[in-house]
Amino acid sequence: MNAAAAYLTSFLRASYRDAVAGWNRFWFAPTDPATLAMIRILAGAMLLYTHLVWTIDLEAFFGPHSWVSPTANATFHEVPKISEIMEQDPYRGRSFVWSLFDVAKTSQQIWAVHIVALVTFALLTVGLWTRVVAVLAWIFAVSYVQRAQGALFGLDQINTMLAMYLMVGPSGACYSLDAWLARRKNPRRGAASPSTSANIAIRLMQLHMCVIYMFAGIGKFVGASWWNGTGLWGGVANLEYQSLDATWLAYWPHLSAFLSHLTVYWEVFYCVLIWPRALRPWMLLIAVPLHLGIAFFMGMITFGLIMLVGNLAFVSPESVRATVSWLFRRTRPAPTTGG
Amino acid sequence: METSSRPKADDRHQACCPWPNELRIVVSLLLALHVSAIYVGPFSMGAMGVTSPLALTLRRTYRPYLEAISTQYQGYQFFNEPGPSHLIRYELEFADGREMVTGKLPDIDEHWPRLRYHRHFMLTETAYTLVSRTAPPxxxxxxxxxTPAYESWRQFRDADAALSRAFLKSYAEHLMSVHGASLVRLYGIERRYPTPEEVVDGIRPGDKRFVSEELLDTFTIDIEVVSP
Structure with missing residues (x-):
């Protein structure tokens, strides 16, 4: 009896030690910030483009007489939420939503916020004063999203998610003007050193992507179309989404159904199959045609691309560095020989 | 005296996790709270308006944080159940006798680049969602x-009615402000897509038989409903 108790105690102690060591390795092992820096460039560029497009209709979406007026937007945030109606909510009637546009209400103020936001996103993309700019970029991104209810879609969710995690780690430690300026100041400075906060930022992105895909996948179980294999067809045959005509899939019902089923299985099991190193390249390989399909056949280029940027969190820094070196080797002009 | 060159367990641990224990514990707690929050966001949104009491309690607990970091509406229901698309056609009348102006949202010819088109498309889809989910009075x-069940139903109904009304009214006010119109009629257009069999039979997605239209609301300059 004593032996069994001793064995159990030692087993539990060992399990606890393993769990703590695993947790520490997962979250706190320093990593090369190359992947985080590449995500900064791509997400920063997408934030810049997204907000440049807002410029065309800035007052129509953010002004006092916008499509969704400040009053309608506030109603959206303030109507009793399900949790308030169904349960005794201690915060009943209170909204914790905030936006710079709560303060910037006149035309001049709105344009001032917008111009500073565009400069911020541009600085984030090139990586100048990155630590400060990353925080400002998240504040701006959230401000637009909280003010533009009714005009939002998946792109905005991923934009704000990536901006949030870019604040966490040193996303300007490489591939940035910050790094270039630091090297100019001190030529003996080496490559960016591994960083624990870079690892935390990447882990948060990875886990968030898993949550996104899991709920996107299980959400598809509710209706009939992803069961009867016409889910994908609903996207390609819908005239409002269609950008490239893929209605030829009507002549290939088995292919259409296979792609629909593959989409659901891939989304549901992403949160498990992306972690084993042997399966990760295959999961990422499927992500590319899936999201490029959304981008080019369903006219949501920005959404398709930003989902691929999110998937980049699963690409190792070594692979990012190798790809960047390869690209720069290819674009560098070949040395000329004297003749 | 130990002279072994093998790294001790503490050294190995230090190399793996250079942060001090106290900092790691604090950060671990924050990470656990954050990761659970990003799970609770979509989990508590439920499906088809159905959520468990546990999900509601979790949502109630995390709501301040989810709202503050702008993840409160993240249900990640990306293209869950494809259905017809919804557009808005509008008619504008003018007090000074100008000819009636008509337009539609989104307008692929006007709204370029594609992201701009999609923003306007989301406006019409949101209006449809809000109007369609509002129960009759x-x-x-x-x-x-x-009864408590009636009270709960009434609160949901009133909230949905207030929200759909606020959005349609806002769209009408915007059109009045831009065009100087004195009356706005908003029509909801629904366009279903063809089945694969219909396409094989030669019917195209743009076929007029897939389109239906109904009047959503009429607003005058003082934003009074004339007729639903």
Whole structure:
């Protein structure tokens, strides 16, 4: 009896030690910030483009007489939420939503916020004063999203998610003007050193992507179309989404159904199959045609691309560095020989 | 005296996790709270308006944080159940006798680049979602006035009605402000897509038979409803 108790105690102690060591390795092992820096460039560029497009209709979406007026937007945030109606909510009637546009209400103020936001996103993309700019970029991104209810879609969710995690780690430690300026100041400075906060930022992105895909996948179980294999067809045959005509899939019902089923299985099991190193390249390989399909056949280029940027969190820094070196080797002009 | 060159467990641990224990514990707690929050966001949104009491309690607990970091509406229901698309056609009348102006949202010819088109498309889809989910003012059969179930139904209904009304009114006010119109009629257009069999039979997605239209609301300059 004593032996069994001793064995159990030692087993539990060992399990606890393993769990703590695993947790520490997962979250706190320093990593090369190359992947985080590449995500900064791509997400920063997408934030810049997204907000440049807002410029065309800035007052129509953010002004006092916008499509969704400040009053309608506030109603959206303030109507009793399900949790308030169904349960005794201690915060009943209170909204914790905030936006710079709560303060910037006149035309001049709105344009001032917008111009500073565009400069911020541009600085984030090139990586100048990155630590400060990353925080400002998240504040701006959230401000637009909280003010533009009714005009939002998946792109905005991923934009704000990536901006949030870019604040966490040193996303300007490489591939940035910050790094270039630091090297100019001190030529003996080496490559960016591994960083624990870079690892935390990447882990948060990875886990968030898993949550996104899991709920996107299980959400598809509710209706009939992803069961009867016409889910994908609903996207390609819908005239409002269609950008490239893929209605030829009507002549290939088995292919259409296979792609629909593959989409659901891939989304549901992403949160498990992306972690084993042997399966990760295959999961990422499927992500590319899936999201490029959304981008080019369903006219949501920005959404398709930003989902691929999110998937980049699963690409190792070594692979990012190798790809960047390869690209720069290819674009560098070949040395000329004297003749 | 130990002279072994093998790294001790503490050294190995230090190399793996250079942060001090106290900092790691604090950060671990924050990470656990954050990761659970990003799970609770979509989990508590439920499906088809159905959520468990546990999900509601979790949502109530995390709501301040989810709202503050702008993840409160993240249900990640990306293209869950494809259905017809919804557009808005509008008619504008003018007090000074100008000819009636008509337009539609989204307009692929006007709204370029594609992201701009999609923003306007989301406006019309949101309007449809809000209008369609608003229950009629009379309670469903079997629901007795004064009961907790009725009270809950009434609160949902009133909230949905207020929201759909606020959005349509806002769209009308915007059109009045831009065009100087004195009356706005908003029509909801629904366009279903063809089945694969219909396409094989030569019917195209743009076929007029897939389109239906109904008047959503009429607004005058003082934003009074004339007729639904």
């Amino acid at each position: 009379t309670p469903p059969p079997g629901l007795e006035v004064g």
